[in-house]
Amino acid sequence: MVNEQEFLAGYDPRAYPAVAVTVDVVALTIRDNELQVLLIQRAAPPFAGFWALPGGFVRPEEDLAAAARREFAEETGLGGEPLRRVHFEQLASYGTPDRDPRMRIFSIAYLAFAPDLPEPTAGSDAGAAEWLALTALPTRELAFDHRRIIEDGLERARSKLEYTPLATRFVGDEFTIADLRAVYETVWGHPLHAGNFHRKVLSVPGLVEGTGATTEHGGPRGGPRARLYRAGDARLLHPALLRPAREENVR
Amino acid sequence: MVNEQEFLAGYDPRAYPAVAVTVDVVALTIRDNELQVLLIQRAAPPFAGFWALPGGFVRPEEDLAAAARREFAEETGLGGEPLRRVHFEQLASYGTPDRDPRMRIFSIAYLAFAPDLPEPTAGSDAGAAEWLALTALPTRELAFDHRRIIEDGLERARSKLEYTPLATRFVGDEFTIADLRAVYETVWGHPLHAGNFHRKVLSVPGLVEGTGATTEHGGPRGGPRARLYRAGDARLLHPALLRPAREENVR
DNA sequence: CTAAGAATAACTCAGGCTGAGAATAACCCC
DNA sequence: GGGGTTATTCTCAGCCTGAGTTATTCTTAG
Numbered sequence: 001m002v003n004e005q006e007f008l009a010g011y012d013p014r015a016y017p018a019v020a021v022t023v024d025v026v027a028l029t030i031r032d033n034e035l036q037v038l039l040i041q042r043a044a045p046p047f048a049g050f051w052a053l054p055g056g057f058v059r060p061e062e063d064l065a066a067a068a069r070r071e072f073a074e075e076t077g078l079g080g081e082p083l084r085r086v087h088f089e090q091l092a093s094y095g096t097p098d099r100d101p102r103m104r105i106f107s108i109a110y111l112a113f114a115p116d117l118p119e120p121t122a123g124s125d126a127g128a129a130e131w132l133a134l135t136a137l138p139t140r141e142l143a144f145d146h147r148r149i150i151e152d153g154l155e156r157a158r159s160k161l162e163y164t165p166l167a168t169r170f171v172g173d174e175f176t177i178a179d180l181r182a183v184y185e186t187v188w189g190h191p192l193h194a195g196n197f198h199r200k201v202l203s204v205p206g207l208v209e210g211t212g213a214t215t216e217h218g219g220p221r222g223g224p225r226a227r228l229y230r231a232g233d234a235r236l237l238h239p240a241l242l243r244p245a246r247e248e249n250v251r
Numbered sequence: 252m253v254n255e256q257e258f259l260a261g262y263d264p265r266a267y268p269a270v271a272v273t274v275d276v277v278a279l280t281i282r283d284n285e286l287q288v289l290l291i292q293r294a295a296p297p298f299a300g301f302w303a304l305p306g307g308f309v310r311p312e313e314d315l316a317a318a319a320r321r322e323f324a325e326e327t328g329l330g331g332e333p334l335r336r337v338h339f340e341q342l343a344s345y346g347t348p349d350r351d352p353r354m355r356i357f358s359i360a361y362l363a364f365a366p367d368l369p370e371p372t373a374g375s376d377a378g379a380a381e382w383l384a385l386t387a388l389p390t391r392e393l394a395f396d397h398r399r400i401i402e403d404g405l406e407r408a409r410s411k412l413e414y415t416p417l418a419t420r421f422v423g424d425e426f427t428i429a430d431l432r433a434v435y436e437t438v439w440g441h442p443l444h445a446g447n448f449h450r451k452v453l454s455v456p457g458l459v460e461g462t463g464a465t466t467e468h469g470g471p472r473g474g475p476r477a478r479l480y481r482a483g484d485a486r487l488l489h490p491a492l493l494r495p496a497r498e499e500n501v502r
Numbered sequence: 503c504t505a506a507g508a509a510t511a512a513c514t515c516a517g518g519c520t521g522a523g524a525a526t527a528a529c530c531c532c
Numbered sequence: 533g534g535g536g537t538t539a540t541t542c543t544c545a546g547c548c549t550g551a552g553t554t555a556t557t558c559t560t561a562g
Binding site: 475 | 518
Binding site: 017018019020021058060061062063064090092093094095096097104106108238239245 | 268269270271272309311312313314315341343344345346347348355357359489490496
């Protein structure tokens with residue numbers, strides 16, 4: 001133990017192999033009624049040709065969250081007000097020694113949520129970029145530990161829908177209850193009871209507030225015009241909008 | 252934008268000022284019916300004399316979680332089976348450029364929970380070490396952004412008690428329902444209805460399982476012998492054991 | 503123009519869970 | 533033995549949920 005302490009006292013990171021810190025962004029959106037994640041195709045080794053999360057080195061003097069927004073903006077071409085509306089939150093950090101073959105790289109992952117975004121600007125520094133439906137993810141070759149990071153991000157997103165008004169970030173400024181329900185169904189991956197969902201959404205204080213207006217037309221396949229709502233001022237949903245229990249996840 | 256891309260293409264972190272990655276551990280335990288956090292007193296600048304979370308540089312070839320366990324073990328003197336029983340989980344990462352005056356240091360914080368631990372081994376490399384009651388924290392001078400990290404850890408702990416059997420990590424192998432209730436009351440900071448808590452704990456599948464035994468004696472101030480329980484096999488509590496709503500936190 | 507189909511929104515109802523209070527019984531200390 | 537304390541169990545009203553139904557409005561096919 002004394003050796004241990006002597007070692008520590010003299011421990012200077014500058015005397016050791018350099019390390020680097022990157023941010024990776026799990027950007028989720030809903031397009032074509034599917035949950036999709038933003039991926040870029042790597043042009044250079046390692047993992048050339050593989051798909052990866054947008055991300056890159058944190059610059060000197062740059063905050064972590066700022067780095068995440070920058071990387072996201074570079075791939076999507078988003079800026080200004082539309083970018084400010086995108087929700088960002090820190091997800092987790094990944095630092096297994098061999099996760100990148102080049103050197104020791106720690107990655108701090110961020111989660112981003114946005115409503116239906118345009119096709120990414122393919123001409124960025126990373127070659128191809130695209131939104132990929134999560135259903136198509138299993139057959140895609142992913143670089144590094146990015147599959148794991150996406151899975152962690154997904155679980156976070158599903159969980160956050162329960163306790164926060166995050167779902168309102170996936171829809172436009174004004175939306176119908178059915179729009180919101182579609183978000184929950186898409187992210188959670190199974191259908192919800194329309195009547196109960198409606199009752200619940202209206203009963204949670206601060207989740208939505210009515211605009212007084214309705215849609216211009218009924219749904220594409222019929223039905224009355226739906227009332228329009230805006231996101232409310234709640235930061236936490238109480239009581240929460242819980243996913244039906246999945247027995248297999250409990251034990 | 253082209254300049255941006257050219258910059259990125261040539262971006263090599265090795266050409267930039269070195270960065271370092273540390274882990275910091277928010278270790279929580281319950282002693283004397285109070286929630287306490289492990290702090291060490293810094294011997295050297297910066298922040299010499301200030302109190303800080305135990306932590307240090309992640310070594311080459313060392314995993315993040317392993318680094319957190321190592322730093323925790325060094326300060327507490329714990330090892331072997333007792334150390335394995337301590338619950339660790341990643342909390343969040345902190346990387347504001349000026350959070351450490353020496354250089355750019357990213358810190359990945361871990362949360363540790365353990366039942367009533369002994370006084371830390373004061374003779375470690377960091378000078379004094381002690382468990383500090385959270386109630387005494389506001390008057391203590393803390394180094395770096397460690398106050399913020401502790402706050403984040405606390406909120407995580409409070410929240411995790413709701414959805415996971417984490418509370419069983421704060422008590423011994425065998426415990427009474429009252430022991431468990433004391434954990435919840437201590438961490439959440441307010442009293443709970445004994446009867447309802449009892450009913451709830453026994454009704455959540457997999458939270459606890461009876462041992463058939465009871466305590467040797469009644470409580471110090473009277474009352475019957477209490478039944479003893481062990482932690483069950485649940486990984487998630489369903490339905491959850493929710494904190495009473497705090498209106499002020501919702502909006 | 504009309505009928506069929508679809509969706510919104512509101513209502514009903516049984517069952518489960520919660521908070522609050524109370525009852526019962528076992529046990530400590532004096 | 534008596535008073536105070538605590539574990540455990542009950543009771544009961546109120547709220548919330550899942551499931552199903554109904555009235556109404558609207559689109560589309562024919």
